[in-house]
Amino acid sequence: MKILKFTAIIITLFFASCVSQKKYTVVKDSAALCDNNLKNSQNENTLLATNLDNEKNRAKSLEQQMEYFKSTNTDLLARLSDLSVLSKSGAESIKQSLVALNEQNKYIKDLTTSMQRKDSINLVLVMNLKRSLDNIDDEDINIEVKKGVVYVSISDKMLFQSGSYQISNRAEEVIGKIAKIVNDHKELDILVEGHTDNVSISNACMVDNWDLSVKRATSIVRLMQLKFGVQPSRMTAGGRSEYLPKTTNETVEERAKNRRTEIVILPKLDQFFELLEPPTANSKD
Template identity: 35%
Template structure:
């Protein structure tokens, strides 16, 4: 068996040395594009959270403006009632004085005209304020509905991701304690598989046990077509010393991520357009590289599952 493996490695080395620089450059270009896409996804997620906060702030401001407008309307109504009451009193005084003094009558008449003008002005101001209040109320209702729809949509996405996380945990139950973890954070599901479950040291060929784990993960993903799947390869900080077409940990991490994508793509129910492979090298560690245990944790494949946000983006554009 050892002899066969040795012969196979020599054959792979001979074949790998024949890879042209064009193939390497193409791989490097794809890697850079995937890195930018990964950054874009994080930025998009942060942008959506910022937009949600902005809309919530606008809703709070509209509610405050609505309350102020309501208070102003009530004040105008009180002023109107007071002015009307004063007018009635003056009319009574006018009727009483009409028989005694023409000059007093004239003064009261003049005062009445002034009060009538004031009353008319108050009525106009009240009508204008009521109209503005009604428009503000409608605007508030529309914004509130949009925010409710957005919150409902986000809640539904979170619930769907929780269900997905539970389904993956159940499907991969046999691999618990063998270097595999499943967790949900920031609206995404992270499936982390240490290299001891998947690869031999320095290799990107997935072993039988690791292939079974990836295939079982693929069975769950096939039932969730609205999920974007990012496969990231990670290494420790020990420089790559292997032979063949790979030069460093960047190449090794990318090759390992691509190997996982190829296993998932073998499942015809998974849309290849939902799959993305990326190599992160040693630059995103989850533990210290000063210990053997820490390095083992850093040598991993992370499958990051993100819900598609097309509906949320459309709703934001409509607001």
């Protein structure tokens, strides 16, 4: 009887130890998840701080230019008041110069405001896209800002079968997440570019790499329009064939990097060109 009681005590202690070990494992996993989230937040904060410093430096430079224009205006006005013998045509010429300088000053200020707004939108886009696609391997998708616009580069092994422009099921999930983000920013346009390596292709469906790159781009555009509701007037599909590689085509790995589709999110071109057009002296506010 004593032996049975002793055995029961041992079994009870054993199960109690198992329960404690399970709790310990749960707590340990939770701590690791919290640590990973903290690191991601720290990385995002660092990126935000860097962009903020860049914007401050740009704003400081433009403020210096504005101060220069203001001092130039003041100097011209002082000279104008000191000159008692000026022809009417000369005085009018100086007046027009002052008006032109004021317009230029306003143009720089408006341009600065627009550029800061565009950079802020790009930062928000990058953050939202990275959060939405955080379960995708970094080797298959890359998000970055180049030349003032957001680029989403997706490898062809995620989107298509080799030599095909039929979209895979997994690709639809990725494109759907991107479409959701761009639908939240209807003031932006989307350019989809197909890229290939330098291995030639020719079959009953495609003439060459130009054909393949264009068909892949139009497949993505069509999916974004028909399944995810992106307005077709906002999108452009284009093919770059093999002529804009990210690296050489000397190895299998390098050719794989060159086979990609890039989704470029950019401001509407008509608004962009209007922004770049400087004001004239006769323009009205």
